[in-house]
Amino acid sequence: MDEKVIIAKRIALEFKKGYLVNLGIGIPTMVADYIDHDQEVVLQCENGIIGIGPLSECTTELVNAGGLCATILPGGSFFDSATSFSIIRGGHVDVTVLGALEVDFDGSIASWIIPGKKVPGMGGAMDLVVGAKRVIIAMTHTNKGIPKILKKCTLPLTAFKQANLIVTEMAVIEVLEDGLHLLEVNPEYTIDQVIQATEANLIIDNVIPMKGIEQ
Amino acid sequence: MKEFIQSKDVAKYVKSGMSIMVGGFLSNGSPENLITAVLDTNVTDLTIICNDGGYEDKGVGRLISAGRVSKLIASHIGTNPAVGRLMQDNKLTVKLVPQGTLAEQIRSSGAGLGGILTPTGMNTVVAEGKQVITVQGKEYLLEEPLKADLALLGGAIADEYGNLRYRGTMRNFNPLMAMACDIVIAEVSEVVKMIDPEMVVTAHPFVDYILVGGQ
Numbered sequence: 489m490d491e492k493v494i495i496a497k498r499i500a501l502e503f504k505k506g507y508l509v510n511l512g513i514g515i516p517t518m519v520a521d522y523i524d525h526d527q528e529v530v531l532q533c534e535n536g537i538i539g540i541g542p543l544s545e546c547t548t549e550l551v552n553a554g555g556l557c558a559t560i561l562p563g564g565s566f567f568d569s570a571t572s573f574s575i576i577r578g579g580h581v582d583v584t585v586l587g588a589l590e591v592d593f594d595g596s597i598a599s600w601i602i603p604g605k606k607v608p609g610m611g612g613a614m615d616l617v618v619g620a621k622r623v624i625i626a627m628t629h630t631n632k633g634i635p636k637i638l639k640k641c642t643l644p645l646t647a648f649k650q651a652n653l654i655v656t657e658m659a660v661i662e663v664l665e666d667g668l669h670l671l672e673v674n675p676e677y678t679i680d681q682v683i684q685a686t687e688a689n690l691i692i693d694n695v696i697p698m699k700g701i702e703q
Numbered sequence: 704m705k706e707f708i709q710s711k712d713v714a715k716y717v718k719s720g721m722s723i724m725v726g727g728f729l730s731n732g733s734p735e736n737l738i739t740a741v742l743d744t745n746v747t748d749l750t751i752i753c754n755d756g757g758y759e760d761k762g763v764g765r766l767i768s769a770g771r772v773s774k775l776i777a778s779h780i781g782t783n784p785a786v787g788r789l790m791q792d793n794k795l796t797v798k799l800v801p802q803g804t805l806a807e808q809i810r811s812s813g814a815g816l817g818g819i820l821t822p823t824g825m826n827t828v829v830a831e832g833k834q835v836i837t838v839q840g841k842e843y844l845l846e847e848p849l850k851a852d853l854a855l856l857g858g859a860i861a862d863e864y865g866n867l868r869y870r871g872t873m874r875n876f877n878p879l880m881a882m883a884c885d886i887v888i889a890e891v892s893e894v895v896k897m898i899d900p901e902m903v904v905t906a907h908p909f910v911d912y913i914l915v916g917g918q
Contacts, residue, residue, distance in 0.1 A: 534802060535728040535872050548731070549871035555729030555782070566871060568878045568904075569728075569754070570810045573803030577823065607790075607799075608781030609755070615803035615823045648826035 489701065491657035494674065495626050497522045498700040499585055499655050502624060503529045510534065510576065510616055512586035513554045515626040519585055522700075530563075532581060534612040536572045539564020553612070576612065577619035584620035586613055588627050588651075590641045593688040595651035595663035597625065598643035610646060617650040629656035635687040637661070637668070658682050660698060667691050672698040705865030708888070708912045713740035716886050716912070722750040722851040724809065724880040726858065729755055729782060730762025732873030734857030734890035736916055738765055741855075750774040752809070752851055754802060754876055756783035770794065776849070778802035801829060804846050806879060812848030813882025819846050854884035856905075861891040861915075862898040865907035874904065881909040888912045 492515050500522035503509060510532045511517050523529050531540045533553040540552055541559035552558040560566075567575075575581060590598040597617055600610040617623050630636055637654060654661040659682045660672035670690040673682055675697050683690060717723070723741075727733025733753075742765060751772045756779070757764030766772050768785040776798045780786040789795035800808070807819045820843035824830050834845040858873025867889055869877060881887050889910050 533872075535731070536875050537872050547871075549873060551729065551731040551872055553728075555731060560871075566869070566874055569802070569806040569875045570879055572875075573806050577803050577821065607787065607797075609777065609779035609799045610801050610829075611755075611779040612802040614801035614827065614829065615821075618822050618825075619803075645827045 491628060492518060494657045494698075494701050495628075495655050498660060498698060499624055499626055500524070501700045502653065503527055503583060506530070507582040508532055508538070508580065510581050510584045510620065512584070512613065512616075512626075514587045516585040516587060517554065519626070532572075532575060534569075534572050534576060534616070536567050536569060537564060538575075573612070573615050576615050579619055579621060581616070581620040583622045583624060584616040585624045585626050586616065588625045588636070588646075590636050590638055590643055591625050591627075591651050591654055592638045592641045593667050595649045596641050597623075597646045597651050598641040599646045601644050603644065613646050617647040622652045623650050625651050625654045627654070627656060629658040629682070629685050635685055638687045639689075658685060661690065669693070670695055672696050674698040674701060705861075705907060705910055705913050707894075708914055710736060710740040710743070710914065712912070713737060713888065713914070714744045716853060716888065717741055717744055717746045719746045720748045721746075721853060722752065724851040724854045724876075724884055725751060725753040725763045726854070726856045726875060726877035726880055727753065727757070727762050728872065728875040730757045730764070732858030732869070732875050732877055733757065733762040734855045734914075735762070737855040737857070737888060737890045737914060738763065740914075741766060742769055742771070747771050748773045750776070750851070752776045752849065754778055754805065756780035756786040758782055759785050767795065774798070776800060776805070778805050804829075805849070806876065808846055808849035809876065809879045809883045812850040813879065816848060818848050820844065821846055849883065851880075851884045852886065854880040854887045856881055856887065856889040859889050859891045859905070860898070861889065861894045861910075861913050863894060863896055865910045865913060866898045866903040867891070867905040867910060868898050868902050869904055878905045881905045886911050888914060890914045890916070
């Protein structure tokens with residue numbers, strides 16, 4: 489299975505019935521494809537919509553946060569950017585899922601700039617990670633073998649101590665006060681391989697096979 | 704009744720060195736005809752305030768690509784390669800602002816407030832040089848209000864009084880910018896006799912001029 493699909497499928501299991509969820513660009517967007525319909529999860533996009541639906545033929549009128557033409561589901565609504573970020577910053581979003589370049593042992597996140605190389609900007613990410621009740625990081629475990637889960641982020645931060653859960657193609661890691669807890673490991677890898685690919689210390693007490701990736 | 708203008712009239716309201724807020728999110732809800740009208744003048748050295756840098760050939764990005772902009776205040780510039788190029792050539796200064804902060808800076812100036820206190824950006828480079836204020840035991844950054852000389856709005860439908868409602872996700876920053884600028888020009892796709900007062904998003908006193916013929 490494609491590593492991005494593994495990550496997306498696993499994250500989809502984190503949502504509870506009726507959750508209001510914001511999905512970032514990239515792997516996070518793919519999570520929408522694996523959400524169980526019975527969960528009645530509602531998706532918010534920071535450009536001003538609750539209840540965003542599948543992509544569509546272009547109408548110019550309605551786009552998602554990646555600028556792609558999309559649809560609105562029954563019960564949805566539109567609002568301006570100040571209201572959208574009141575929803576986000578005000579703690580009304582249950583879960584935000586976003587990609588990252590680096591995450592460190594205390595849950596600090598770097599995702600918006602590689603100085604001198606790439607400066608896309610933070611967009612809504614800084615508000616999302618500060619405001620959402622739960623922050624899930626969706627990313628590949630390493631960058632071509634170079635660890636992305638570090639003792640301390642080297643890139644400029646998106647936020648300090650805000651990540652709650654890190655989901656990669658190798659493992660699921662929870663960020664708690666005392667550090668990073670290895671919860672689940674993809675059966676295609678060993679715990680040792682995960683430790684090798686992770687710079688930060690992992691607390692290992694009760695590891696189970698990664699959920700959601702059978703078949 | 705508002706003054707309905709033609710594209711050529713836009714030249715009367717723009718001049719070199721001025722600050723312009725342009726509505727839209729990745730050009731969705733940006734006033735393409737007003738942007739063309741500005742490009743048809745010879746104004747330059749503009750300060751543009753917009754959610755993002757648009758695309759090279761779409762939205763506010765067209766003004767940037769054409770070299771008319773000396774300063775851009777935005778949350779995201781990753782979709783327009785011209786922004787990075789011009790920055791490297793020292794022809795463009797970019798100030799990156801978290802999206803929710805940008806929305807509130809604009810809203811607060813239109814609302815007559817002295818800025819806002821936000822947790823977004825704490826312990827990141829965004830906080831550098833800014834006052835930290837503790838309220839009810841929690842630390843916030845003081846972000847100052849942001850205004851401009853001119854607002855160019857898009858994504859709207861007007862009525863004969865000059866009231867506006869917006870279509871889909873094209874609302875985004877438009878209603879906030881309508882309140883934060885000295886002169887406000889709205890590009891609308893159509894003019895109806897009267898918008899249901901319950902549905903008006905931008906009330907007509909905020910709008911100075913209307914250009915008909917937008918998407």
